[in-house]
Amino acid sequence: MKLMPAVGALGVFLLVVGSWIGLFVAPADRFMGDIQRIMYVHVPSAWTTMVCFTVSLVAALGWVYGVVRPAKDGQRSWGWDDALESSIEVGVMFGALLVMQGMIWAKPTWGVYWTWDPRLTTVAVMELMFVAVLALRSFVDEPVRRATWSAVTTLVAYVNVPLVYFSVRWWSSLHQVQSTSDSIDPEIWRPLGINAFGFLFVAIAFMGLRTQVARLTRETLLAGDDVGPSAGGAR
Amino acid sequence: MEPLRQCLALAQKQLLLQWRTRARLGSVGVFGVTALLIFSFAVGPDSTALKAHAAGYLWLALLLMSTLSLQEAARLDVQNGALEALVLLPVDGRAMYYAKALVNTVTLGALGTLLIPVVVALYDAPMKEGPLLLLAVVWLGSAALVAPGTLYAVLTSRARAGDVLLPLLLFPLVVPALLGAVKATEVVMAGDPMGRASSWIGLIVAFDAIYWSLCGLLYPLLLED
């Protein structure tokens, strides 16, 4: 696993460059002033969170496919479960950052830490749904069961995200007008783009390293049970 | 229509089982009434505020009751090894899910129906659009809570710390249904001159449609191990 540290180092390099430009080179926003510089980490965090959870969806679908159509030799494709575990954890980490950055930004701008803005509320609900999946994983010891159950809950949680967004938008539109961003200055795009790739590479590195932990732990567990990987889950 | 016949037979069996343990369900109902009473203490004796938020309190009480009644139903299954025994029979997985979900809806809907007069009495809640529409909202909303709830209760009842996990998984998930149900109930109680009730009821129906089909599809996966 020499690839992941390299990807991570590239990500860190991009983050340093992008944040430097964002903090010291790009001009302050005409309306919001310097506080708007939070955007250069806030928006990439949001994108990265969505990427991570989408990876979890793909991993969940991969595992479910293996359950519906088992391989001929009875081998489980454990890679999907390892990827699921790592992508949800990394996604939850970036999601928590996202919510906190949003609150830090909201306080001076809107005067409150929290508003019932659809995006904010959706992210909070999404975060809780995936934290619940992680909690479920920690309370189920049998690997096959844990994999199937977390795949099912991940699918349901992912499907729910757009539903939450639209229902909250509908619900809060009766109380307040949703804040819309002003026209985007081209100067903003450079640090934003660099940081977006920085976050993406760092997230990929995190997921790669975390997948390795998941794989090692699961292999040890299966070996300790004196059950080969192939026999896990045979009824 | 073999799966349908199986589903109805299973639902009948489950309903009988629920009836035999009705004392437990009675306690869940009393718990709901207690919750409603406690909510009013949290706000204080401000009758206008209580009246304005009656719809929200009704649904909070129903949400809290749903975890108890769902857990109770799943526990009955796991306790006697009934689930394991059923898996050995040639019963369609989806039939099993819909039987459970149907019975859970009947249970929660009945509990919700019992709470309506309590809400009216405690909070002096009006019913401008008539009790029938309110009943429809309560039953549709109960079905919405139950659809993912049945799936998750089966899963958490077999995990460690399942009673903590069920609300953890279920509550964020049912946010859209809860929003729709509270808003629809509010509108039905306070009167609906602008015809907004139908769109909120539409949201609950959409949630019902999505989760009753999705969870039915996913349930057989849980029986694989």
Place this chain on the structure above:
Amino acid sequence: MTGVMQGHWDAVVLAYSLTFGSMGVYLVSVLVRTRVALAAREAADQKEAS
């Protein structure tokens, strides 16, 4: 919003340090867990071999 909001560098600094600090802490936690998992794996392998 009217007029330019002045200052607020404290919020910016807080947001950036929180973000990159958390990433660092997470990285350390993953590395530590990798070590622990590797050690456990090796111990299991040795037990199996003996």
